[in-house]
Amino acid sequence: MAKPARTSPSATFSFDVSRCLICSAKNLNMCGALEQDELAKLSGLARCESFSSGDVLFHEGDPATTVYNITDGAVRLSTMLKNGRRQVIGFLFSGDFIGFSDRDAYPWTAEAVRGAKVCRFTRPDLAKAAKELPKIEHRLLEMASADLSAAQDHITMLGQGSAAEKLSAFLLMLSRKAADRGGTANPVHLPMTREDIADYLGLAFETVSRCFARLEGAGLISVESLRIIRITNFDALAEFSDSE
Amino acid sequence: MAKPARTSPSATFSFDVSRCLICSAKNLNMCGALEQDELAKLSGLARCESFSSGDVLFHEGDPATTVYNITDGAVRLSTMLKNGRRQVIGFLFSGDFIGFSDRDAYPWTAEAVRGAKVCRFTRPDLAKAAKELPKIEHRLLEMASADLSAAQDHITMLGQGSAAEKLSAFLLMLSRKAADRGGTANPVHLPMTREDIADYLGLAFETVSRCFARLEGAGLISVESLRIIRITNFDALAEFSDSE
DNA sequence: CGCAACATTGAAGCTTCTCAATTAAGGTGG
């Protein structure tokens, strides 16, 4: 119990929540969506923490001892490849959950994008809470399921279409995610850099920049500032992105 | 209980296995990896079925009533996009599990690649079995976790490197998966067409063809027949694929 | 044996990447 749980099948709980998955699910804020009494129990276990731009929550390969729930800001998950290139696996926002796969080490690096606040739980604490509150494990499973859907959407975004189509799909996704967590859907806020977007979409950052210009020229978006994009023609943008 | 379970939180089980995820996990064959007594209970629920090349197990959007475990052959998961292009999400092999996300409809189409045998369960049957056998839900969660890892590997494969690097990574993945399920790692068997591979890697099928030729010319592989590729220099191929 | 689907190969064109220079934004210290 004191020792970090291993992946052996002799775990004491039928479902060890500490083995939860990376979660970027919408509307599943552990600190927000649970009932009052559940929230009370959880908040006793959580420790809040702030990160500023570029700060590392954990590195790829670090022992996966902690589970994070983002309460403000954005976090970038990425892996570095031997050839020096970087693949951004996802962007997580307020309400999203960062856990880990069934491995003992984090499979990617998590860094704050322009500042982030999180509340963190230790694996044993969360496992104990889940034992008392079955709803938690249920929610974690829902999140895992949502993550898988998100990953498959990402695959489709990467595999299909031109650079501009990928970027369109990306903007629409950010817009939808912002709306899902109660924010505003239309002027899309981009906390990440062009290079972050490029590494997410498998493009060069110059290409991302050029595509913003082209989409603006086509009257689909308006680049109001570096980090604020207004979608001026939602339907046309969706039609253009054309994926799914 | 007779009605198909919905995604409401008022489910009768703390964890409804019928809401399991698409599973391409290795070494987690439900019909093979469980204990004898568990296997006995499960086999009573399973109904075996054979599909021949190109047969559709289910279509994208069909109600997700059935869960499949592949016992022989290979299955291709894919989605069609509005622009007519196709994204192959994954290839599943003997021992792999095809379920569904927490949606009521399958999010992709599953088709047999050159023949496949499966054993199928209904969602209610599987939920009932899981109630009696907690190990099953545990295994399903492991599979979901493995699926997420696989999806993230796919993302990296799609986002990074040249066409030849992607193809190298793909060959190494097939080799590893074959070894994982007890097969032979080196002459890699490709049940799928060049076009299937292309749609998996986000390339044109002509590019796949050309890359096979180039990898062969570079002495990394030997194309022994259309569907049998011998890796002649494992280390060099791994070094070249360079991902992760 | 012959047809149909699959695969290879070639050439042209286009998108994206790379390299490079310039401009804009953000943060720090005077």
Place this chain on the structure above:
DNA sequence: CCACCTTAATTGAGAAGCTTCAATGTTGCG
């Protein structure tokens, strides 16, 4: 508060790689 410096973003030109279109070759099945 402004000047400066650093980082981020834009834009241009050339090169590389991939895709498309087209023709040919191969495999496998009825």
